[in-house]
Amino acid sequence: MKIDITAPGEKTKKGSRHPISKAIKDFEEIFSDLGFEIVYGNEADTEDYTWNKLNIPKNHPARDMQDSFWIKNLKETILRPHTSNVQTRYMEKNSPPIKIISPGRVFRNESIDATHEAQFHQIEGLVVGEKVSLANLKKDLKEALSVFFGRNLEVRFRPGYFPFVEPGIEVDVSCHFCKNKKDCFVCKGSGWIEILGAGMVHPNVLNEVGINREKFQGYAFGMGIERMVMLKYGIDDIRDFYDGDIPFLKQF
Numbered sequence: 001m002k003i004d005i006t007a008p009g010e011k012t013k014k015g016s017r018h019p020i021s022k023a024i025k026d027f028e029e030i031f032s033d034l035g036f037e038i039v040y041g042n043e044a045d046t047e048d049y050t051w052n053k054l055n056i057p058k059n060h061p062a063r064d065m066q067d068s069f070w071i072k073n074l075k076e077t078i079l080r081p082h083t084s085n086v087q088t089r090y091m092e093k094n095s096p097p098i099k100i101i102s103p104g105r106v107f108r109n110e111s112i113d114a115t116h117e118a119q120f121h122q123i124e125g126l127v128v129g130e131k132v133s134l135a136n137l138k139k140d141l142k143e144a145l146s147v148f149f150g151r152n153l154e155v156r157f158r159p160g161y162f163p164f165v166e167p168g169i170e171v172d173v174s175c176h177f178c179k180n181k182k183d184c185f186v187c188k189g190s191g192w193i194e195i196l197g198a199g200m201v202h203p204n205v206l207n208e209v210g211i212n213r214e215k216f217q218g219y220a221f222g223m224g225i226e227r228m229v230m231l232k233y234g235i236d237d238i239r240d241f242y243d244g245d246i247p248f249l250k251q252f
């Protein structure tokens with residue numbers, strides 16, 4: 001057979017990175033630039049590292065906030081409902097100063113709807129050292145979120161409750177969709193979007209992992225990656241990420 005080397009070639013279809021993987025990569029770069037180390041951990045872990053050491057003992061009502069999947073025939077092992085198991089394990093092995101983020105997949109026994117999935121992704125951050133305060137948290141979050149959203153965002157704190165931090169705070173950022181217009185569908189005209197939970201590491205948590213709570217303080221935060229990407233691009237259904245819909249995925 002004669003090969004016609006002048007014939008045009010066939011175009012190869014190229015895939016692209018999934019928007020969630022891309023966001024995780026982006027956050028890893030952003031936080032690395034801020035001096036954070038990236039640490040990964042197990043997706044299944046014991047109750048001890050997932051809850052007990054995080055100031056959530058057995059029968060604590062906060063366990064219901066994170067309805068979890070248990071693994072059959074493996075006593076006291078769950079699919080992690082947050083990536084905090086990475087933090088407890090890391091703090092046990094390393095002394096301050098600590099400055100890490102832990103990205104990864106988490107699992108919750110949720111009914112699935114437009115804003116809830118039974119598996120999603122989180123990035124948690126943890127900074128422990130001397131003289132660590134909420135001011136450091138505010139500065140780091142403002143910087144990281146402004147880079148991710150590509151705009152200079154304002155950050156505000158409101159009181160919130162999470163058992164592993166004291167005080168606990170809810171973090172809002174200024175709405176980048178509306179610029180304070182009254183009819184904004186994202187912030188409902190308030191100008192602020194609730195974006196993540198955070199706080200100062202509870203002294204009991206430091207105690208549990210053998211860090212001197214008199215000498216060191218820490219801050220921690222946790223954010224849902226799907227929510228971040230939904231807010232960045234104005235996506236209103238979390239299920240879109242996992243439908244395998246090519247036209248949807250091609251946009252990123």
Ligand SMILES: [Zn+2]
Nearest residue numbers: 175178184187
């Ligand atoms: Zn708005």
